[in-house]
Amino acid sequence: MTFTPHGKHLIAGAWVAGAESFTSTPTTGEGQSFSKGTPALVDQAVQAAEDAFWTYGYTTREERAAFLETIAAEIEARADLITPTAMAESGLPEARLVGERERTTGQLKLFADHIRKGDYLDRRHDEALPNRAPLPRPDLRLMQRPIGPVAVFGASNFPLAFSVAGGDTASALAAGCPVVVKGHEAHPATSEIVADAFKAAIETCGLPAGVFSMVHGGAHKVGAALVQHHLINAVGFTGSLAGGRALFDLCAKRVNPIPFFGELGSVNPMFLLPEALSARGEELGKGWAGSLAMGAGQFCTNPGIVVVIEGAEEEAFTKAALAALTATGSQVMLTEGIASAYVKGGAKIKTQPGVQELLTQMCDRREAKPFLFKVKAEDWLTNETLSEEVFGPLGLIVTVKDAAQMIEVAKSFEGQLTATLHMDEADMALAGQLMPILERKAGRVMANGFPTGVEVCDSMVHGGPYPASTNFGATSVGTMAIRRFLRPVCYQNIPSAVLPLDLV
Structure with missing residues (x-):
């Protein structure tokens, strides 16, 4: 089904055009015109979100759960528009996008179920002790409360699950926070369809129009205006280290600094221990190659680095990985800019001291082919450049002399x-010696698998120490993500008649 976008922003329930426009760059078909975001449009959206908060922030858990489920239903109702549009814009295959859409709607439904249970509120009650000596104790109650309007930046690599209706938006809405999304320029038509689903859900549920707004991308000043707006209380971001760090610094420099929940960069190391390597080195080589090249390596959990003890078993592993990667064909990347950065990243790794080039291939403008390099631990340990993320199917094997290294x-x-x-x-x-190290380094430690793919569930952690994310105590996937947009409030001797309903 063909979709012709109108190219407007959704602000407080109205489709609004801007004075300037940009043209999308799909992998197939003609580019379409979309209005550019501006600081003035951002201000309109944030002001509407603040107005909506005084109603939406005090809705019942059942009302918010029903809203999340209605959003999911409206997205599914537009499935025949979303899939071909996202395929054309991103170059991602149909099966991947169908799965991503189902993940997106499933996440909304999961959060609906989660907030209905109420456990996330962390309610506590210390009853008054009026006769306690030497001093009486007041009646004390604690509960998590929503923080207010939240800004969300759509990610390039997941046009659905980490974009307009992704985890950041879903968790903020579940918490009771209105959302203003800055759409990503890589998939503006897809974003427009999903924003329309939000508009329909808001109208169906009778909620304030400012609960959700989407402003298309524009110059960097649009993102800066969003994170610096005095009514924005937190920011959700998935993207590059450079872009995320710039926004993080802006949040910290505000008169009223706010939390910036950014997922910025990760190389997701794999450690091949000796007995496993001896038993199934070739199998691991093939498996790593498959995970590394999946989706052109455009996953934040892409396992870019393998650490392995040098020797015959390591050589068999390397040979198997090299053969599998050599046989991998070209894959379309999300944008020409991402493809260009991938090629530049490979060239940078190739020129580092001690790096052995195992596989480099010519890449067309928007296509990627796998790169594979090897380096000894001595050179790795003295060169921080080798640990930087290269977004794409690039693998680096780090060989060590022994377990101590x-x-x-x-x-x-x-x-x-x-x-x-x-x-x-x-x-x-x-493994027992490595575990204390790895749990300090990573948000998720796993055994005998490949990290590409993140389960959406209660116990998932998708975050980690910097630069994996800017807040090591948070996750952007799973039900604990809702806690990012809540803060604890203690109620002392407050009469039941004016307490929040969830505390009565």
Whole structure:
């Protein structure tokens, strides 16, 4: 089904055009014209969000749960528009986008179920002790409360699950916070369709129009205006280290600094322990290659680095990975800019001291082919450039002399989203030495698998120490993500008649 966008912003229930426009750059078909965002449009959207908060922030959990479920239903009702539009804009295959849409709607439904239960409110009550000596104790109650309007930046690599209706938006709405989304220029037509689903859900549920607004991208000043607006209380972001750090600094420099929940960069190291490597080195090589090249490597959990003890088993692993990556064809990347950055990143790694080039290939303007390099631990440990994320199907094998040097390399990593141990029963002693290191480095530690893909559930953590994310105590996936947009409030001797309903 063909979709012709009108190219407008959604602000407080109205489609609003701007004075300037940009043209989209889909992988197939002609580009379309979209209004550029401006600081003035951002201000309109945020003001509407603040007005809406005085109603939406005090809705019942059932009302918000029904709203989330209605959004999911409206997105599914537009499935025949979303899939072909997102395919054309992103170059992602149909099956991937169908799965991503289902993940997006499933997440909304999961959050609806979660807030109905009420456990996330962390309600506590210390009853009054009027006769306690030497001093009486007042009646004290605690509950989490929504913080107010939240800004969300759509991500390039997930046009649905981390964009307009992604985890940041869903968790903020679940918490009771209106949302203003800055749409990503890589998929503006897809964003427009999803924004229309929000508009319909707001009208169906009878909520204030300012509960959700979307402003299309524009110059950097649009993002800056959004995070610096005095009525914005927190920011959700998934993107590059450079872009995220710039916005993070702006949040910190505000007169009233606010939390910036940014997911910025991760190389997601895998450690191949000796017995596992000996038992199934070739299998691991093939599996790593498949995970590394999946979706042109455009996943935040892409396992870009393998740490392995040098020797015959390592050579068999490398040979298998090289063969599998060599056989991998070209894949379309999300944007020409991402493709260009990938090629530049590969060229930078290639020129670093001690780096052995195993596979480099010519890439067309918007296509990527896998790159593979190898380096000894001695060179890795003295060169921070090698630990920087290259967004795409680039792999680096770090060879160590022994278990002691593997531990040294593990300690050298900065914060990560994931860290993986491939191990067998005889590897448990070494795994036990690595675990305390890896749990300090990563938000998710896993065994005998590949980290690409993130389960949306109660126990998932998608975050980690900087630069994986800017807030090591938070997650952008799973039901704990809602807590980012809440703050604890203590109520002392407050009569039941004026307490929040969830505390009565």
